[in-house]
Amino acid sequence: MTDDDRPVVLIAEDEPSIAEGYELWLAETYKTRVATNGREALDMVDDSVDVVLLDRMMPELSGTQVLEAMRARGDDCRVAMVTAVEPDFDIVEMGFDAYITKPPDRKELLDTIAQLVDRAEVGEAFQEYHSLMARKGTLQTQKTEAELADNDAYQALLDRIEAKRAEVDDDLGEMEAEVDFVSAVRGIEADDEDEFDEDDFDLDDLDDDSDDGGFEDDGVGGDDQ
Numbered sequence: 001m002t003d004d005d006r007p008v009v010l011i012a013e014d015e016p017s018i019a020e021g022y023e024l025w026l027a028e029t030y031k032t033r034v035a036t037n038g039r040e041a042l043d044m045v046d047d048s049v050d051v052v053l054l055d056r057m058m059p060e061l062s063g064t065q066v067l068e069a070m071r072a073r074g075d076d077c078r079v080a081m082v083t084a085v086e087p088d089f090d091i092v093e094m095g096f097d098a099y100i101t102k103p104p105d106r107k108e109l110l111d112t113i114a115q116l117v118d119r120a121e122v123g124e125a126f127q128e129y130h131s132l133m134a135r136k137g138t139l140q141t142q143k144t145e146a147e148l149a150d151n152d153a154y155q156a157l158l159d160r161i162e163a164k165r166a167e168v169d170d171d172l173g174e175m176e177a178e179v180d181f182v183s184a185v186r187g188i189e190a191d192d193e194d195e196f197d198e199d200d201f202d203l204d205d206l207d208d209d210s211d212d213g214g215f216e217d218d219g220v221g222g223d224d225q
Helices: 016-026 038-044 063-072 089-093 106-121 124-140 145-150 152-174 176-185
Strands: 008-012 031-035 051-054 078-083 098-101
Touching: 008 016, 008 038, 016 031, 016 106, 031 038, 038 063, 051 063, 051 106, 063 078, 078 106, 089 124, 089 152, 098 106, 098 124, 106 124, 124 152
Parallel strands: 008 031, 008 051, 051 078, 078 098
Antiparallel strands: none
């Protein structure tokens, strides 16, 4: 694979040290671009971008606002939220493809990007199914069974998953090449127990969204709802 053939990853992160760490991790396999605020990230998303690593809390536009705008205008790249914001039930309506809590494990981040790149060629129904399952899996890691059972939005999410699963199953006869993908998607709730490699770039020592070094709300729309 030549440099020109490498997938493009847009890093939307307002902390320069964290963005630099991601760039170092991705340099061998991906071409990278960096956006330091939400509005810049939205402007940089185009058809050449394969994956966006999107921080939820950024100046000018929050990651949530960026994601909403991307999906509203039909941007088809895959999006991994990489953020210090603990997921809550509000993520049910967010159209991300993966949710990673900072600081990310190097292997976790690279594996997630590789999976999203691989899934870029599959059909719309499979993409939507994976996105719904990613939201379900994210909430399952954060909420108790009682909390999940009592939440109407989560129960509606389960209904949407079942409907989309039926659609995916109906398509299998015409999409034999994607059977393995469906099997993989159905296992996305499995926890990744891999540990840090001792040679990894350590993001634990870098500022995260909640540190004093993070951005201050300038009133333009950076607050995440």
